Amino acid sequence: MNRWSESAKATYRRWKNTGKRSKSAFVGRADESQETDNEIYTVAAARAGSGGVEASLSGGSNKTEETFTVDDALEAFGFGRFQFKMCLLTGLSLAADAMELMLLSVLGPQLHCEWRLHSYQVALITSVVFIGMGIGSPFWGYISDNYGRRVGLVMSMCWIFYFSLLTAFSPVYSWLLILRGIVGFGLGGIHQSMTLLSEFLPVKWRGTCVLLAGLFWAGGAALEVLLALLTMPTLGWRWLVALSTIPIAIFLCLCFWMPESPRFDVVMTRREKAIATLMSIAKDNKKTLPQGKLVVHEQCSHGRFRDLFTPQYRKTTLLLWLIGFTDVFCYYGIILMTTELFKAEDLCRASLGADTEWCCSLECKYLASADYENLLWTTLAELPGILCISVFTDYMGRKKTLALCFFMFSLCILPLFACIGRTAVTIFVFIARAFITAGFQTVFVYASEVYPTEVRSLAMGTWNAMGRVGGFVTPFIAQVLLRTSLHLTLAVYCGCSLLAAFACLFLPTETAGKRLQETNLN
Structure with a gap:
């Protein structure tokens, strides 16, 4: 014995x-x-x-x-033609997501005037989308953990394409709300593209590539503003909604090439499919597959919610929920607040014998060409923000980079408390948006690295759902509370971002330079 x-x-x-x-x-x-x-x-x-x-x-x-793992194979392949194609395809889905969400910031002011809506009704147009995303994110995460990342992503994109086109034919406000909420449910699955992309990347390139994929997001947001500038004055908002689905249509035409994640196949004990995918990657990158037998991890269950609250991940999950809520809350808050500020006749108004207080105009006012141009400039701020932070994530680590982004965002909010002109507002909003966008992408990097393959999609989905709760709340701050007190509105965003900065420093695990785990047993 x-x-x-x-x-x-x-x-x-x-x-x-x-x-x-x-x-x-x-x-x-x-x-x-x-x-x-x-x-x-x-x-x-x-x-x-x-x-x-x-x-x-x-x-x-x-x-x-002789054996090898998926990690061994990906490290041997390095970054090549296959990963480049995956970045382009997943980036296309992010551009589509950005266009659908940026649409809300220009659709609200237009419908405010055209349909004579109250301010709370304008806020609801944005909020119902985030309600749908909050419900859809865990659902698509469960689908992706149990049936495949590719399955979840393609299904959600088909869903968005169909219901977005229907939105263009909305006859009344109630139909618009229902359809945008259904679109939001589909949007909750788009961020599985980041899970899929991260599982094809070697360690050295993972953080940089996932961050740089955010350039497609920024490009999509800028494209939506340009599209609005060209179509809103002549064709109207219905054509804008319909044309915003073009990136989704392109993705659906190209997605037949996109393979399933070999990490998912390994966890599901589908060795042959994983080997076929790895051989395809090796062929594209002109590399050879490692010799030996591919290690397979046999698991009895996948995508269980309770696995996110095991002692190993409980603190990480709760802190990421807080960070995700604040990130989306501040990101869409600064976008919506920008359009409200630009729409105002005067950025501030002083009363004789009283304290100076910002006060946005309550009159209905269509966005002019100058407003779209300013919105475009602040949107383009996301590009340098992502490029700069992509350098810091590997040098400083994910946690410190996240904390820096939130702290700098709050710092850029402070000058807005003073009565400054439109040009100064544009500059500070430009910088604030650059940092909050960089933080938004860095959270994706961290969340995709800290959890094992068997619950990675569900973890991304639940984190994303908590972020959408922030997206649901932020229109009532940036579009409703702003009309009462700008100082209080800015204080809310500044305080929340500082709280998130400290939360980032308390995350228990630094993931920079570490391999992805396949199971909790690794």
């Missing part, structure tokens, strides 16, 4: 990148003590049952078996 137990601990040789690991690092150490992917193989063997152990030990206890 002792002899049998000793043979069960026999070492094995697996494929590895000799440039990164030395043999001395493995000498004299048991598998359980090695902080590498060797532990994955041990877990997989235990899950496979005693039959698999007997098979591997039969014919001599000293015989080794």
